Amino acid sequence: MKSATSDEEARLIQRAKAGDPDAFAEIYDRYQPAIYRYIFYRIGDESTAEDLTSEVFVRLVERIDRFTYRGRPLLAWLYTIARNLVTDHYRQSGSPQLLPLEEGLVADSGDPEEAADRALVQRRLARAIARLTEDQRRVILLRFVEGMDTRSVAQVLGKPVGAVKALQHRALAAMRRILEKEGR
Template identity: 35%
Template sequence: MNSDNRHTSVKENEARLAGLYEEYYDRIAHYVYVRIGNRAEAEDIAGEVFLKALKSLKSYRDKGIPMQGWLFRIAHNLVVDYLRRMTKRKTVPIDSLALPDADDPVDQAERNMEMARVTEAMKQLTEEQREVINLRFFGGLTSKEAGEVLRKSDGAVREMQRAAIEKLRGIMGAEC
């Protein structure tokens, strides 16, 4: 590949990354927030995802992994690093898992209570099951994309998701 083609490819990837930032920043920030429970830290980490991606853009090769999966893989790795640092400190900051402001405070309170129940129930899942649920439902990835992030097959992700949902139904149903 000559220098002109390589330069064009980098420019095309930069343009793609800018578009992906617009499209995926909120999803990545939400995915990180669900994992770490601190909105400010989640936004910082989400920004770091795109900085790392920009720095690594020259070495990015589309090996069957779309940029979206690559970005979530970076987010996953940064979350793991963050949680390791917090574990070493023996403290993990936890915000309430409030959804965006509602017009009705009663609705907001009910959503907060339901989210707290789901959060508690998810603690009973394995780490892999929690990660699959987070990527699929909070990150909005397909099972194939989640598999690329977790380095698992599409079928393995679907099976972990099925088992996790079944377990959550049992836990949540028992609490009613």
């Protein structure tokens, strides 16, 4: 049984396929922040992240007629486009940078010592995340940066919930080992 949300999304996609500019605007408004964050945390540069985010939505407009809605969220398709653009970006520009986790994850308290401690922890986390496999990194970003539940992550990645849970467990265990080694 389809949920109201999936029915609503199916209607939105049909409107976009029919060329309704309001449908494209709604898709952009709904998904642009998540796509931008996903790209930014993989690229580390605001300007490039903005450019690649725009390109995701250009490709959406160009290719919406090829998209077949099968109950999997449109966001999953957009993440796939974003992932491919990030991969192309790294092919052209060289190796990936560390994830800029210090940007926007924790509110600034105003205390310089606390801010320095927080920045150190975030740099350590960024280094640990950068050492994960691509699938593990995607699960960690979607679960803990985007705040998605396990079921939503599974839908976005096109994987069973159990596989996402296993990836998350292995990623967190790997991060724990990495951080413990660094702490010595």
